[in-house]
Amino acid sequence: MKTKIMLTCALAALTTISCNDLDVDIKSQYTEYPIDSDIALEARVSNAYYAFRAPLNRRYDELLSLSSDEYSAVCFNGGWLDGRQYSNCSTHSWEASANNNQLNVYSDILAGITNCNQLLEDLGETNPETSNPVRAARAFYTFLLMDNFGDTPIVDYKLTQGSKTINRSPRADVARWIESELLDVRDKCPSEVNESTYGTPTCWMVDALLAKLYINWNVYTQDVTSSSWNPNASNEKLDDCIAACDRIIQSGLFNLNDDYKEKFMYNNGPQIKDFIYAVPYEATLNQGMCYARYRTWRYGGANGFYTTVLTPSCGGNFAMNPEFADLFCLPGDRRNDVVVGDPSKETTPVYEYDPVTGEVTNTPHMYEGKQVVFTKHITLIREDGDLDVGADGTRQGYRSIKFYPDPNDYNVYERNQDNDIPIFRYADIILTKCEAITRGGAATLGDTPKSLFNQIRTYVSPNRDGSLDIDHDPSLQEILDERGREFLDEHWRRNDLIRFGDYERAWGFKYINPDNAQLTRRIFPLSQDVLNSNTNWTQNAGY
Template sequence: MKTRYILSGVLMALATVGCTDLDVDIKSVYTKYPTDSEIAIEAKISDAYYAFRAALGRRYDEGISCNSDEYTAVSFGGDYLNERDMANFSLHNVDPNACKSQLNVYNDIQSGITKCNQVLIDLGDENATVSAPVRAARAFYTFLLMDNWGDTPIIDYRLLDESGIVNRSPRADVARWIESELLEVRDYCPTEVSENTYGKPTRWMVDALLAKLYINWNVYTQDVTSASWSSTAANEKINECVAMCDDIIESGLFDLSDDYKKKFLYNNGAHIKDFIYAMPFDAITDDNDHALYYARFRTWRQGQKNNGFYSVALSSSVGGNMALTPEFAELFCLPGDRRNDVIAGDGTAETFDVYQYDAVTGEKTNVRNLYNNETPVTFTKQITLIKQDGDLNTGKDLTGWIQGYKSIKFFPYVEEVNAHSRHQSNDVPIFRYADILLMKCEAIVRGASATRGDTPQSLFNQIRSYVNAPTIATNPSLQDILDERGREFLDEHWRRNDLIRFGDFERNWGFKSLNPNANALTNRLLPLSNDVLNLNTNWEQNKGY
């Protein structure tokens, strides 16, 4: 199996009090840490680097994926209804209480910021080569909060006063702080790309994050919830986006040589040349709170029966409640496109005959999938509800279970899944070289100056060529780029971000029409959960919730 990169063992127990608890001196959560143990120091830094792992492995994935056009959550006669938590994300009706399981990842991400601050205090941030990657991680966590929730506290221990009160800063100010932090540390972050730096902030991770910040600059520095906001307005940072992309391209350290489907398998890792920054997962060593569970919710509801999806039977039940929307499934329609093989479905057809998938290679076999060893299983692209309401109930029978195509992009090693409580060992990329190429392509279409002889067409066709999809003969439109990003980055948690930037977040898909407020512009920001507000009584809920 794959080489294990995640450090385990000695980890310091950080204070359990939230860093925004108003009754506690903010600086009291930072205590002196012994610096005479290299193992302990490395473990502490590793804990800060991988603080996003718990959220990314399940709850962040559920909320962000279902809030985009990738998925509609469904339930099955009450199974996986769970107070409509995921259904509410799909309907753009996110509820601060019912959806708190997903929204509370805010606390997990903010805990990562606290861990970074603790490292900087304990080890000192005077030595830039030591502190720079930690500050980059802190900026990344702050970016996640700003991207999804808008106004966000800037929790830099050097900026905190003695009152212990942390206020949310305006989103535009947070974006500018993130930019200044990243520009300050980028030249001090490691440039090495190897097993030693895999999953850790590097110069190239900083460049990719800056590119992502710049391509969304109009989203973050303008009022995106205002009717006057425009997705095609001039972006003052668009040339800076290209510059960050070029720095990565010119490094020569990344490429598109990996097979599209294979690079997301359970044995991916530092050898994948497309991965700039990834979150490592390990089915064997991850505990239940820090594990990857993507297959559990993307495998069809009866996927554990009679070798019912993979060629090795799953020993535990699965959810199967994340179904690709018909609109999104139809993106997987290009002839010869390798990306078609990461969904159990056919974007050009209304039904898909299900065959078993080889448990080792993830490739489709010639063995037909039979329910209860007798009924051939055929998925339907369209999804029909028993009742037109927010339960999104397709029925608790075979007819209900087979509705909606499924993603098999993060294909699990079934033996590990069975032996380790449904855990997976697939590492999840956050920034990829393919994204750099498509961001540069988009930036030029949006008005940036072309560089290095690249054109939108040539950049776009680099993506098409490596997946064996048809190339294009002219420059792509913004709609072409959005569609291509959908095919390329399924399950990688950028789709919600993309839809908002392209002004497409209010388009009708799935069952959003069941919610009369689905098109409210305030939906472009997520609400804070009631749990988060109860810990931060000086904060106000986002508008519209």
């Protein structure tokens, strides 16, 4: 278990009140906390900064990871079917009611915006050191809603004060508002990178968000659901994207020196120089992170997949799609070590993993007297939206151990893990600049698409010897594939697939839903709960 200084026990005792109803005075939803006490102010700032922790630790992960080409959400003779709420994500069959659990992340993120607005209104102009990072957090939450759900309300208390109802704004307007907010606060946010600023908005977090906004500018400011939308159209913000990347690169505060696998382990934290902005978790106070529960083999806990037996059961319903597993094919690539399974083979014998280092051992993983063998491909017992592999299908699909758990904490704290989840990484900045130049942006700092791409390849190659480097400028397809390898389980794959025009490609069992390739699927529907709470809103097109 790791110790974090960001939150005290006093903060953990305060309850964040969630709100998804915009038809009432926003301020009336909250118990008033004073801001003249350092502890009270810290607690309210914490509520603003870490509002994404709750959705990210499970439901946002399900919605984003299962809707990409990374995983199929299988069930086992009906086990883990749960009304198809998981398999619907994999077949792009999201439903406003059936997927309330996943789609209600909208409400959680919106509550974060409300936390920010309440604090900003109470602070007024008296504490810019606090208010500017809070505005950055509010812009980030608004970005998440816009990216996933399209048209989004611009909930700025200065704009909405006194309003009885708040309408959703066009996606393009929201993108421009986010840009203006970020540009306004960028130079007013902290530039220090240390333990005290870890997990909080800094000017570098703002730059990383700007880069993400700009590289997706054509997605947000044009009608991405139209058949005339072109993923390769000219992007007016490419040079702005590169400039945001360059500010981070030239800061000298971030690098790729961390070992790929080690930086996602349960003891990660502010010492990781690749992390620009991360959401911190800790198995006791800052709970909820439980990715191993769903990605581990279903019976892996019962007999020591992690050498140490996991006493709470594992779900094991995230089976990696073979098309995605095939990306982990580069000889000696360190990223291969976070996938349990050899994509060059149809079957892979499984060995135990060291509970301390997370590295594979020479000890066969045994179950019922036989070594466990995973199959790359997944076979359903019937062709329907249940995605049922049967009771004996638990070994189908390769698995991810990228966010490797501390088995002791997993057992003692009911599956809770200590792994922090990165949102923005330096590696993403390098590949984003590579992509922006490839798409037509002006090269800077002597960088080329090849040199940037090879920074990634070198740091994941055996002994960093450069043996995986390429000898040419990468194509857009090569960049997309590299992003798949680099950012597995980090919730950017759907975003990437849409931007590259690849979201309608066939993978997994999407074909079971005849409407899976409708362009409106590039935006999630609103949950029934959100629609019931905001009766002036209408459902997104296509649902």
